[in-house]
Amino acid sequence: MITVTELRKSYRQGGRTIDALDGVSLEVPRGTIHGVIGHSGAGKSTLVRCLTLLDRPTSGSVSIDGRDLTSVKDSEVRSARRRIGMVFQHANLLDSRTAAGNVALPLELVRLPKSEKDAKVARLLGLVGLAEFADAYPSQLSGGQRQRVGIARALAADPTVLLCDEPTSALDPATTNEILDLIRELADTLGLTVLIITHEMNVVKRICDSVSLLEKGRVVEQGPLREVAGSLNGRLVQALLPLPPHNSSGTGPVLDLLTAGGSGSGPVLSELARRFSLDVTLLAGSVETLAGEQFSRMRVGLAPASEDTAPAEPLELNEVVSHLRARGVTVEVAA
Amino acid sequence: MNFLEEIANNPGLTEALPKEFGATLQMISISGFFTVLIGLPLGVFLIASAPGGLRPMPVTQRILSDVVVNITRSVPFAILMVSLIPLARLITGTSIGPVAASVSLSIGSIPFFARIVETSLRDVAAGKIDAALVMGSTRMQVIRKVLLPEALPGLIAGFTSTLVALVGYSAMAGIIGGGGLGRLAYNYGLQRFDTTVMVVIIVIIVAIVQLIQLAGDRAMARVDHRNAATAGAGRRRRRVPAVEVSA
Numbered sequence: 001m002i003t004v005t006e007l008r009k010s011y012r013q014g015g016r017t018i019d020a021l022d023g024v025s026l027e028v029p030r031g032t033i034h035g036v037i038g039h040s041g042a043g044k045s046t047l048v049r050c051l052t053l054l055d056r057p058t059s060g061s062v063s064i065d066g067r068d069l070t071s072v073k074d075s076e077v078r079s080a081r082r083r084i085g086m087v088f089q090h091a092n093l094l095d096s097r098t099a100a101g102n103v104a105l106p107l108e109l110v111r112l113p114k115s116e117k118d119a120k121v122a123r124l125l126g127l128v129g130l131a132e133f134a135d136a137y138p139s140q141l142s143g144g145q146r147q148r149v150g151i152a153r154a155l156a157a158d159p160t161v162l163l164c165d166e167p168t169s170a171l172d173p174a175t176t177n178e179i180l181d182l183i184r185e186l187a188d189t190l191g192l193t194v195l196i197i198t199h200e201m202n203v204v205k206r207i208c209d210s211v212s213l214l215e216k217g218r219v220v221e222q223g224p225l226r227e228v229a230g231s232l233n234g235r236l237v238q239a240l241l242p243l244p245p246h247n248s249s250g251t252g253p254v255l256d257l258l259t260a261g262g263s264g265s266g267p268v269l270s271e272l273a274r275r276f277s278l279d280v281t282l283l284a285g286s287v288e289t290l291a292g293e294q295f296s297r298m299r300v301g302l303a304p305a306s307e308d309t310a311p312a313e314p315l316e317l318n319e320v321v322s323h324l325r326a327r328g329v330t331v332e333v334a335a
Numbered sequence: 336m337n338f339l340e341e342i343a344n345n346p347g348l349t350e351a352l353p354k355e356f357g358a359t360l361q362m363i364s365i366s367g368f369f370t371v372l373i374g375l376p377l378g379v380f381l382i383a384s385a386p387g388g389l390r391p392m393p394v395t396q397r398i399l400s401d402v403v404v405n406i407t408r409s410v411p412f413a414i415l416m417v418s419l420i421p422l423a424r425l426i427t428g429t430s431i432g433p434v435a436a437s438v439s440l441s442i443g444s445i446p447f448f449a450r451i452v453e454t455s456l457r458d459v460a461a462g463k464i465d466a467a468l469v470m471g472s473t474r475m476q477v478i479r480k481v482l483l484p485e486a487l488p489g490l491i492a493g494f495t496s497t498l499v500a501l502v503g504y505s506a507m508a509g510i511i512g513g514g515g516l517g518r519l520a521y522n523y524g525l526q527r528f529d530t531t532v533m534v535v536i537i538v539i540i541v542a543i544v545q546l547i548q549l550a551g552d553r554a555m556a557r558v559d560h561r562n563a564a565t566a567g568a569g570r571r572r573r574r575v576p577a578v579e580v581s582a
Contacts, residue, residue: 052469078471086469092462095561096484105480106470139562157470 002028002051002161002193007060009046020046021057022217028210030065030160033187033194035204037236038214044197047214048165051195052084053077064161082110085154085192087183089166091146093138099125099149100134106156124152128182144175151182155190162187164196168203176200180207201239209291211236225291230260232297232332241297246284252303253317254283258330261293268329269300276320277305299334338531347523347532356539358433359515362505365433366440367498374445374497375490377404378452379478389464389474404446412443412504416511436513440504448497455489456482488559495551499544506540516540 009021021043028034038044049055051062053069061070064083072080093102100121107117125131128148138146147167154162164183168176184207187194196203204211204225211228213221213236221228221235228236241258259268273280285298304315317333324331342348381400384392407415419439424430426438459482467481483490509517516536524533 052465054465054468078473081469082471084469086466088462088466090460090462092460092466094463094481094485096487096558105467108480109470109472109476137560139560153466153470 001030001065002026002034002195003061003063003066004047004051005061005063007047007050007062008058009043009050009055010058019217021050021060023060024212024214024217024219025060026212026219026222028193028195030193031187031191032209033184033196033207035196035198035208035211036214037198037201037204037211040199041216042214043217044199044214045165046217048163048197051163052081052086082106082157083159083161085157085159085162087147087150087154087162087164087167089169091138091143091150093146093149093153095138098135098137099130099141099145099152102138102149103152103156106153110157120156124155125149127155127186128152142175143171144178147171147175147179148182151179151186155186160191160193162192162194164194164198166198167196169198169200173202176202177206183207205240205288205290226260226293226295229288229290229295230258230330232256232258232330237297240290241286241288241295243284243286243297243299246299252301252315253333254299254301254335255321255324256332256334257296257298257300257324259296259328260330261295266327268324268327269298271327272320272324273305275323276316278315278320279303279305341531342535345529345531347519347527347529348535351519351523352532352535355509355515355519358513359502359505359509359517359543361433362437362440362508362513362515363498363501365437366444366501366505367494369437369441370444370448370497370501371494373441374448375452377445377449378456379482381449381453382456382482383474383478389477404449407442407446408450413507413511415439415443416508420512431512431514433514436505436508436511436515440501440508440513443504444497444501447500448493451493451497452486452490455486455493458489459485488555488561491551491555491558495548495555498547498551502540502544502547 004024004026007021007024008019011018011020024043024047026034026036036044036047046055050057051069057070061068063069064080067080067083069080094105097105103121103124104117107120112120122131122134125134128151130145130148130152133141133145133149138149141149162183167183168179171179180203183194183196186192196208198204208225210224211222212219225240228234229240231237237258257268269280269282272278279302281301281303283299283301285296287294287296289295302315302317302320321331321333377399381396381404383389384396384399386393386396410418416436416439419442420430420435422442423435423438427435429435463481463485464477467477472480505513505515506517506520509515509519510521516539520533520536523529524536
């Protein structure tokens with residue numbers, strides 16, 4: 001488990017004080033994956049450096065599995081760091097060592113006997129699907145393979161926590177998904193607590209259980225993926241469930257609908273049409289599976305159904321809204 | 336045939352040359368050895384103690400870098416050599432001969448090599464050092480397992496250049512009293528106008544330099560596993576492209 005409480009980091013730059021982190025708090029329960037997303041300059045890199053104690057935070061605390069890292073003495077920093085496995089954007093492998101040599105490095109640091117070390121390296125390379133590349137040098141591997149070696153190396157010291165700093169930002173989309181799926185699989189099988197720093201929403205959508213949106217050193221939105229995706233007024237919903245550009249200037253009112261998982265499932269739109277004798281026009285929408293649940297966000301235009309036999313009844317918008325809410329749909333009147 | 340006969344009968348070549356050739360090799364070997372022995376740790380120290388390094392020691396670093404290394408390097412070698420004769424006598428007990436000359440040769444080339452070491456180590460990507468630190472490496476482990484192995488191709492290339500420079504310095508040292516091929520060329524070639532000896536010595540010196548360069552290039556190729564496409568990736572702090580989150 002990772003707990004970050006009120007983390008602050010200030011730099012002094014030419015007489016001015018710059019708060020790179022301005023009171024960041026987050027909690028990642030054991031075995032889950034948390035994404036920290038933000039623009040460049042939002043403080044993501046500073047957060048990583050504080051979590052690994054490459055930089056000391058100005059105030060606040062970071063604890064891993066209940067052990068406070070910020071209060072350890074300098075002499076104990078090294079052993080504290082071994083509980084954290086870290087994956088970097090460019091893998092940061094040593095060019096002078098083979099894949100196996102790179103994975104062996106953390107084991108050499110703790111002077112593991114050679115036979116144990118070799119067996120563990122082989123097992124780790126197998127875990128990331130690179131068993132037959134043990135003797136290849138990084139320059140002979142593709143970007144995705146290098147990142148797999150980086151992940152194997154991060155796991156070598158049996159950490160409970162995996163920190164990933166932009167792990168897929170230098171990879172193509174197909175390789176990105178392979179690496180993300182590998183991280184998810186490892187988190188599930190090894191019970192790892194994972195924190196992923198990224199600027200790519202795709203990373204969050206694909207593997208994160210919860211997410212924090214970082215902006216100017218502050219967390220502006222945070223929560224389990226299903227909560228932030230299920231809130232129509234949040235900052236992240238447009239990124240998670242984007243509505244394509246559309247023209248909503250028609251007659252009649254426009255509603256934003258959001259259904260998540262089990263709630264609001266079923267034939268909501270056709271039921272609405274039948275029950276209130278409405279013409280329902282789908283103006284824009286997106287359907288995504290997030291954290292294993294299906295989310296759909298729709299913008300619909302409503303108009304009384306005009307039939308030849310009966311005159312159109314006036315539209316009771318309040319009734320429509322309360323009916324939808326009763327069905328478990330999140331509703332906002334957009335226009 | 337005439338030229339070959341002349342070579343075979345020239346006492347400067349048959350008697351003096353083998354001895355002076357040995358003296359030159361002796362000077363290059365001794366000073367090459369001490370250059371690495373002292374220059375390598377000095378270069379590592381210059382990097383590690385620099386601001387933002389593994390163990391910043393700004394004052395000591397400045398003194399070593401600016402005062403010692405730069406001053407030594409800015410004095411012309413011939414002058415440095417003469418001025419170091421008392422020191423050579425103190426260390427070796429004599430002021431002439433290849434062993435005495437090796438003292439000033441070493442002192443002349445240590446700062447040169449230390450700068451090369453410093454530059455090569457500086458080129459190791461900061462991310463690799465971060466990675467090693469996050470794994471729980473000590474500073475010594477970072478130097479031994481990351482900095483030096485990663486910079487090895489550059490270090491070998493730098494040592495090759497240093498040895499080649501030492502060949503040139505050793506010829507100069509010969510004239511001042513060190514012996515070796517430099518003195519032979521000076522005595523026979525300049526003072527006796529013996530062109531044959533001059534030409535042969537030039538050929539030998541060129542051959543020595545070529546051999547050193549060849550061996551250096553071979554050794555470097557053997558340890559260099561970087562390749563042009565990937566070398567330098569991740570060297571600088573990354574720039575993250577714009578994020579797609581928006582309200």
